[in-house]
Amino acid sequence: MHKATIVQNILNLSLETAEEYNAQKITEINVEIGKLNQITEDQLNFIFNILSKGTIAENANLYINETDASIKCYNCDFNGQIDKIDKEMIPMVLCPECGSHRVNVLDGNDIILGNITIEQ
Numbered sequence: 001m002h003k004a005t006i007v008q009n010i011l012n013l014s015l016e017t018a019e020e021y022n023a024q025k026i027t028e029i030n031v032e033i034g035k036l037n038q039i040t041e042d043q044l045n046f047i048f049n050i051l052s053k054g055t056i057a058e059n060a061n062l063y064i065n066e067t068d069a070s071i072k073c074y075n076c077d078f079n080g081q082i083d084k085i086d087k088e089m090i091p092m093v094l095c096p097e098c099g100s101h102r103v104n105v106l107d108g109n110d111i112i113l114g115n116i117t118i119e120q
């Protein structure tokens, strides 16, 4: 997914939710992002600031919680979390045990909208 599309989706969902509660303003948005997404907190904030201009989410604080990534390795059968991820290397995910790239990514690509804080 394109980075701007990801942020637009987060923004749209937040706005829809806020509307349901007749919010005047969104002050805080929490997002959970899997470690394997090629988007950093800085990038996310930068794009969000542009896209949210003129909406009730303008100037909202974006909090990002990176969630763990886990893989299953076809080479050595390693099955578990990977801690160190080089963002430059993505989407090349290597097995932490044997270094193989023949891995199945089980977790780490998700982007989930968490809580939002609103003012009514």
Ligand SMILES: [Zn+2]
Binding pocket: 073, 074, 075, 076, 077, 078, 095, 096, 097, 098, 099, 100
């Ligand atoms: Zn392995």
